[in-house]
Amino acid sequence: MAFGGGHRRLPRRSPLRRLHEEHHRAGRRREHDGSHDLFPYGRDRRLGGCVTGSQDQSVAATETRLRAFERDAAGLRAKLHRYASRMVGSVIDGEDIVQEALAKGFVAIRNGDMPDKTEPWLFRIAHNAALDFLRKRARSRGRESEVELDMIADENSALDARMAAEASLAELMQLPPAQRCTVVLKDVLGHSLEEIGEILETSDTAVKGALQRGRDSLRKLAAAPRIAPPRPALDPQDMRRLGDYVAAFNARDFDTLRGLLAEDVKLELVNRLRADGKEYVGNYFGRYADETHWHFTTGLVEGRPAILVTSPDRPERPPRYFILIDWENGRIAGIRDFLFADYVMDGLDCSSQP
Known part of the structure; x- marks a missing residue:
């Protein structure tokens, strides 16, 4: 079965992926048994096993802090993604930002930092990572993004909270970043004004102002006529190649698919493991x-x-998760499977194709 040629770039690499690739280049390939590990590649080798009495106490203390951080981060991952995806307008880019935030948090704790409260600390890291992403994207598009917080009065409204929770990623992206982050933190994730100020490292007055202005903007967007976004221009070869992959998968013709793997193919089973090599x-x-x-x-x-992955007995229902395939010279160069990251489906913009 021919899948055609072409060249596609792999998804934006997170720090965890870079750590993984450095780990492999050093000849220390690890196999995974499918057990959940948020940070399978970032560990110092001294911290990889059980702590014994002969090990330095500081190493044991660091290991304890890292384990506590992993437990906290696992419970916060879906909330972090919900925030990050709404800040940047993409569930895919939002996952990259979450991975970057978790990697930075891991490195900071390994280097001796230990926050009093993990949640606001991690949200602050994710917030800054999202702003960095937006600045880079704005520069690449030749325009600047507004980042200042506005200062006007606040109203606490259940209607506003429901409107924000139901807003699409595209609608939220029409708000300036300062308004968007306060609306998402307050009306979508339920943080208090004090907690938002702690995350953003700003005053309650500034938070209230940005929140009110963001709510006003969402009301105007909700009242405006909805215009369907233009259909993306698709490469027929891309869709034909993807259709062939899907047909082979549904037919369980896995030998054909294995034969299409590039020698240096990369797999990311998001939120579970990474592997590379055919x-x-x-x-x-x-x-x-x-x-x-x-x-x-x-x-x-x-x-x-x-x-799009659905249940075979209920194919008409919304997809459970999705998979991205990247190609290079007619070979499968990358697979990004969101089987273990169903939280990305919240707010996802997707549609089936014939």
Whole structure:
């Protein structure tokens, strides 16, 4: 089965992925048994095993802090993603920002930092990472983003909270970043004004002003006529290639798919593990071969070709998760599977394609 040629770039790499690749280049490849580990590649080797009485007490203390941080971060990951995706207008980029925030938090704790409260500390890291992402994107598009907080009065309204929670990512992206972050933190995630001020490191007055102005903007957007976004221009070869992949997967023709893997193919099973190299990534298909509760269809996620995964007995229902495939010279160069990251489906812009 021919999938055609072409070249696509891999998704934006997170620090965890870079740590992973450095780890592999050093010849220290690790195999994963599927157990959940937020930071499988960032650990100092001295911290990788059980602490014994002969080890330095500072190493043992660091290991304890890291384990506590991993537990806290696992419980916060969905909330962090909900915030990050609404700040940057993309569930895919939002996941990259969450990974960056978790990696920075991990490194900080390994270097001796230990926040009194993990949640506001991690949200602050994610907030700054999101602003950095927006600045870079604005520069690449040749325009600046507004980042100052406005100072006007605040009203606490259940109607505003419901409006913000129901707003699409595209609608939230029409707010300036300062308004957007306060609206999401207050009306979507339920943080108090004091907590928001702690996350943003600003005054209650500034938070109230940005929040009220953001709510006013959302009211105007809700009252305005809705205009359907233009359909993205799709490369017919991309869609044909993806359709062939989906057909082979649904037919369980995994040998054909393994034959299409590039030698240096990269797999990211988001929120679970990473692997690279044809030999290791080939095992990925075996896991799907053991299951029957999936059906693949071609579709679009945020305007880019994607695989939508539904239940075979209820194909008309919304997709459970999605998969992104990247190609290089007719070979599969990257697989990004969101099976273990269903939190990204909150607010996802997706559609099926014939």
